[in-house]
């Protein structure tokens with residue numbers, strides 16, 4: 059199912075087009091050998107609502123198309139562990155008796171964050187709609203309900219838990235076409251002095267850095283502080299503070315409260331900054347110029363490689379790789395293979411582009427000269443392990459945040 063919105067999905071206001079990027083198959087859904095060539099591509103177009111500052115994807119795909127064969131497993135990385143630690147430290151400062159509280163994470167994936175928090179809190183519970191990842195979490199000892207979060211699930215959780223003081227939703231909030239329903243569920247789940255952490259890719263980073271590959275069908279909204287605040291007010295909740303992190307190329311954690319305890323100075327300053335960036339579409343002009351710059355850089359690299367008979371492959375099969383390949387018009391004619399570490403992806407291939415996904419071990423038997431690093435947001439992790447996994451002399455192309463290349 060696909061629905062096209064001609065007005066703002068948050069406030070009903072008028073929208074205008076920022077950009078049409080390309081048509082892309084739904085991210086994170088790969089072809090197995092049995093279902094090749096059945097996947098369709100859908101438009102990636104983004105619109106802006108001046109009334110509430112919402113940035114949204116024009117075409118939303120139904121859950122059937124998005125999550126039928128979901129393959130995203132939270133990767134193991136040092137940068138994520140550091141981020142989990144900073145979330146914990148913030149909670150320690152804000153919540154009295156952290157040891158006693160119940161924590162619920164929505165979209166908890168394989169349960170990594172909850173596993174990290176478990177020793178410091180009363181109890182943890184995950185909720186995740188993807189059957190395969192919920193199973194991984196449960197098997198690892200993190201109790202996880204396998205369902206979409208909504209009001210009735212909130213009621214069910216409340217029957218068993220008494221002290222839900224912290225609800226966390228990391229990188230899933232923008233995946234929901236009806237965020238008000240989810241906010242209501244969260245509001246009813248927490249105590250009066252409870253906190254909600256909503257973490258997302260930050261719209262300002264995504265657009266100011268030209269991170270067009272953050273745009274794929276799972277991301278139905280691109281939240282800024284302004285649009286999030288407008289949405290929260292509409293639902294009787296309050297934005298209290300914000301945290302920033304490097305996760306996924308620049309993320310923001312919105313700290314939401316049930317009671318109005320005021321705004322931090324940091325939050326007030328960020329609203330001011332956003333006002334200036336949205337003025338005269340400044341931010342969207344930067345975005346469009348940056349896309350052209352990245353396109354030009356990579357096309358030049360590919361042209362050179364082809365003229366010199368060099369073999370090009372890709373490193374990383376995250377959701378963002380779908381948009382990268384679609385926007386640049388890349389397929390197996392250009393990209394010989396794509397390397398990934400997720401067991402759920404290895405052995406499959408990208409639909410339409412037909413690029414096979416292989417493991418780091420299998421890459422050792424392949425010959426290649428140039429790697430387009432589609433998982434560029436893990437740059438430091440990748441460079442740390444580069445001498446161990448890549449053939450010496452391999453050229454790595456990082457498309458973002460600044461298009462660069464280097465030999466390792």
Ligand SMILES: [Zn+2]
Nearest residue numbers: 066069107110
């Ligand atoms: Zn709006």
